[in-house]
Amino acid sequence: MSSLTLEKPPAPASSPAPASFPAGASRPATAKATSLLIGLDLGTNKSCILAGPPASTDITVSKVIPSVVGYVKDGIVDGIITGNARILYGEDALRQRLHVELVAPLAEGVIARPEAARDFMQHVRQLADPTGRAEIRAVVGVPANAGEPAREGIRRSAQGIFSRILLIPEPFLAALGFRDDARVKQPGYVDPVVNSLFIDIGAGTSDLCLVQGYFPTREDQISIPFAGDAIDGIIHEELNRTYPNNGLSRLSVREIKEANAYVGPSRKPLDVKVVIGGKGRTLELGDAIGNACNKMIEKTYPALTALIEAASSDSVVTLLQNIIVTGGGSQIRGIDTVLQKKLAEDGYESPKVRLAGQDFQRYVALGALKAARAARENQWQVLLE
Amino acid sequence: MRRICRRVWLLRSEGRGGEAQRVEETELAAAAAQVREISESGPEADARLKALWAEEGERVAAAMALAEILAPMLSDRLGAMAPVRVPAPVPERPEAATPGEARGIADFIDEMLAQDRAGSR
Numbered sequence: 001m002s003s004l005t006l007e008k009p010p011a012p013a014s015s016p017a018p019a020s021f022p023a024g025a026s027r028p029a030t031a032k033a034t035s036l037l038i039g040l041d042l043g044t045n046k047s048c049i050l051a052g053p054p055a056s057t058d059i060t061v062s063k064v065i066p067s068v069v070g071y072v073k074d075g076i077v078d079g080i081i082t083g084n085a086r087i088l089y090g091e092d093a094l095r096q097r098l099h100v101e102l103v104a105p106l107a108e109g110v111i112a113r114p115e116a117a118r119d120f121m122q123h124v125r126q127l128a129d130p131t132g133r134a135e136i137r138a139v140v141g142v143p144a145n146a147g148e149p150a151r152e153g154i155r156r157s158a159q160g161i162f163s164r165i166l167l168i169p170e171p172f173l174a175a176l177g178f179r180d181d182a183r184v185k186q187p188g189y190v191d192p193v194v195n196s197l198f199i200d201i202g203a204g205t206s207d208l209c210l211v212q213g214y215f216p217t218r219e220d221q222i223s224i225p226f227a228g229d230a231i232d233g234i235i236h237e238e239l240n241r242t243y244p245n246n247g248l249s250r251l252s253v254r255e256i257k258e259a260n261a262y263v264g265p266s267r268k269p270l271d272v273k274v275v276i277g278g279k280g281r282t283l284e285l286g287d288a289i290g291n292a293c294n295k296m297i298e299k300t301y302p303a304l305t306a307l308i309e310a311a312s313s314d315s316v317v318t319l320l321q322n323i324i325v326t327g328g329g330s331q332i333r334g335i336d337t338v339l340q341k342k343l344a345e346d347g348y349e350s351p352k353v354r355l356a357g358q359d360f361q362r363y364v365a366l367g368a369l370k371a372a373r374a375a376r377e378n379q380w381q382v383l384l385e
Numbered sequence: 386m387r388r389i390c391r392r393v394w395l396l397r398s399e400g401r402g403g404e405a406q407r408v409e410e411t412e413l414a415a416a417a418a419q420v421r422e423i424s425e426s427g428p429e430a431d432a433r434l435k436a437l438w439a440e441e442g443e444r445v446a447a448a449m450a451l452a453e454i455l456a457p458m459l460s461d462r463l464g465a466m467a468p469v470r471v472p473a474p475v476p477e478r479p480e481a482a483t484p485g486e487a488r489g490i491a492d493f494i495d496e497m498l499a500q501d502r503a504g505s506r
Contacts, residue, residue, distance in 0.1 A: 168497060176490065215496035218504070374490035378398045379498060382453045 036060075036134040038162070039369030040124060041141045041170065041362075042154065043067055044106045044204035044229060045254075045328070047120075048365035051128035054373060061128050064361045065090035069116040069123075070100030089123040094251075108225050109143040109204035111153035121161045137380060138162045139368040141170035144200075144207040144221035155383060164380035168371055171198040171209030172216055174326050176367030178356055195315050196322035197307055199300060199339075200364070201329020203228040206296070208303045212315060219310065222303040226296065228328050232257055234292035235285070243283060246276050260285065262333040263293045293332050301342055308348065320348055326356035326363055386416045386434075390441035398449055 041048040044067060051061040070093025072086050080099060081088070093100055105117035125136060140154055151167050158165050175192045183189040192198075193211055200207045206227045210220040236253045239246055248256075256272055268286030275281070304323070311319050320343070325336055336353045343351035356363055389412050396405035417434055424430035 166494070168494070172493070172497075215493045215500065217500060371490050371494065375494055376491050378449060379491065379494050382450060 034134045036129050036136050037369060037372040038124070038128050038136060038138040039173075039365040039367070039372055040138050041173070041364035041368065042106065043202055044104070044109055044227075046203070046361060047124070048362050049124050049127055050362065050365045050369045052369060052373075056373075059369070062362070063127055065127075066094055067104060067106055067120065068093050069103045069105060069119050070094075070096060071103065072096075072100050087119055089120065097251075105157075107204060108229075109202060109223075110146065110150040111157055114153065114157060117153070117157035118161070121157050125161050136162045137164040137166075137372060139166045139168055139173075139372040139375070141173045141364045141368055142167045143202075143205045144169045144171050144209055144216075144223040145218055146223070155381070159383045162383060165383055166371065166375055166380055168368065169207070169209065169216070169221060170202075170364050171200045171207045171221065172211060173365075173367030173371065174198050174200050174324075174356070174363045175209070175211040176370050177363030177365070178324065178326070178367075181370075190318075190322060192322060192324065195318050196324055197304070197311075197319055199304065199323065199325045199329075200327040201227055201296065201300070201325065201332075201335075202327045206300055206303075206327075206329065208300065208307055210307050210311060210319075212311065212319070220307065222307065224299050224303060226299040228254075228257075231261070231292045231296060234295060235288050238288040238292065239283070239285070242288065243276075246274075246283075248274060248276070256285065257289065257292075258328075258331065260289050261293050261331065262290060263297050263338045264290075264334040266290050296329065296332065296335070297338055297342070301339065304339065305343075305346070305348075308343075317349055320351045323351065323353040324356055325353060326360050328360070330355045330360045386420060387437060387441055389413045389416055390438050391445060394442050394445035398445055 035054050036051055037054050039050040046064055047067045048064045049061060050059050052059045068090060070088040072081055072088065076099050078084055081096060082092075088096055088100055093102060103113050103116040105111060105113050105120045111117045126132070128134075129136060138158065140158070142151060142154065146167075146169070154167060155165060175196060175198050178192050178198075180189070184191050190196075194213045196211050198207075198209045198211060200209070204225070204227055206224045208222045208224075209216050212220075232250060232254050235257055236248070236250060239248060239253065252274070256274070260270060260272060266286055267290060269284050270286035270289060271282045272285045273280060273282050308316065308319065323339070323343075325339070329335065336355050340351050340353040343353070359366075389408065393405045393409050393413060396402075396408065420434060421427060421430045424433075
């Protein structure tokens with residue numbers, strides 16, 4: 001150790017102070033009590049926000065909210081909207097859909113409406129830090145292979161709202177979030193960060209990613225612009241063809257899909273109760289839903305096999321045991337078994353496809369919060385106001 | 386002396402703590418001993434060294450902050466001005482990790498940032 005006894009200046013240290021520094025030496029600004037870290041999964045339909053202090057494992061805020069901003073229409077009389085708010089967010093906006101213009105800040109996983117995105121980010125900040133006084137740093141998930149314009153869109157939306165930001169591809173964050181840190185060193189635990197293949201099916205994009213103990217390269221990630229929203233579109237079209245003038249909105253179609261989605265052989269008859277023109281009706285949607293969801297298999301399977309074949313021969317056998325489906329698409333009934341069966345039929349060695357489980361909506365944000373807590377000072381990107 | 390202090394801070398800011406410690410224990414310690422030797426008053430020399438250390442720390446912090454702001458701006462402008470863009474060399478696929486190899490999340494982020502830099506060059 002050095003014989004010098006020097007005080008640590010306020011910056012730029014990211015590493016712990018050397019032992020030669022006095023214990024009471026000033027600490028960098030990031031360690032102040034008012035610092036807050038956010039892990040944010042900014043999804044096309046739903047966003048997940050997890051927040052907590054640095055240097056801790058506590059999660060103080062955990063929310064999943066619809067990614068939607070509602071701008072109150074002109075002429076709405078006082079008292080209709082709680083607090084006469086001009087902008088509503090998430091569930092509140094959806095509840096008041098009659099009185100607001102609903103704007104989705106994202107489309108296909110990237111920011112499509114910058115103003116709404118900024119308002120939404122402001123809401124995220126408010127949820128994480130109601131006092132408005134904390135210095136906030138956020139790790140935000142981006143679709144695999146998101147280009148610079150998509151990343152710049154997020155940075156611009158976060159300017160003046162978060163002080164620093166770090167953008168990390170979503171499937172890798174999902175692997176980090178899915179990893180059970182308490183069991184990583186236990187014998188027999190298969191660490192998803194060491195060797196796995198993640199299929200993250202969201203609303204805007206389906207992202208596939210090889211995670212093999214290093215940060216995935218561009219070649220290890222495939223993003224497909226076909227996901228939940230595209231399935232909704234196909235079902236809606238089929239509904240309009242089979243049941244003209246049904247009057248069902250895209251939102252209603254999404255709800256129908258979320259309750260009944262499946263892949264594999266037809267589950268006809270699949271009767272769904274809806275209200276059309278104020279009257280209850282039962283529609284048979286077995287083929288409409290099945291055909292639309294099976295498109296997801298058609299789109300993702302070639303990408304899945306391409307990534308498997310790109311893995312090294314040393315790792316591929318274990319990799320085939322660790323194919324994990326997450327995101328909203330993991331709720332499509334049978335998606336794991338259909339993918340696994342297809343792989344087995346195509347001769348892949350004992351493939352095992354499993355679902356991420358109940359927390360599928362939170363893994364990306366959880367991984368983002370873990371990354372925020374582990375990030376070094378010089379890895380954060382400064383956002384200018 | 387200044388140069389050595391700056392190097393230590395720079396290495397630390399790059400997350401190269403081990404190297405920083407080595408320079409601190411060898412070159413910095415030797416230079417500090419020399420300063421003390423030629424100085425008339427020990428406490429005065431220590432105070433000067435402390436001030437110099439702090440000053441260089443702040444300079445490195447300011448430089449890093451400036452670089453973080455300037456790098457994307459310059460990259461955008463130079464990219465727009467360049468008549469032909471030379472494609473960046475594609476980073477080789479790293480070796481898959483062997484079981485038990487301890488790698489921190491910050492190391493993954495470093496790899497990601499290196500890939501981003503290579504991609505935007």
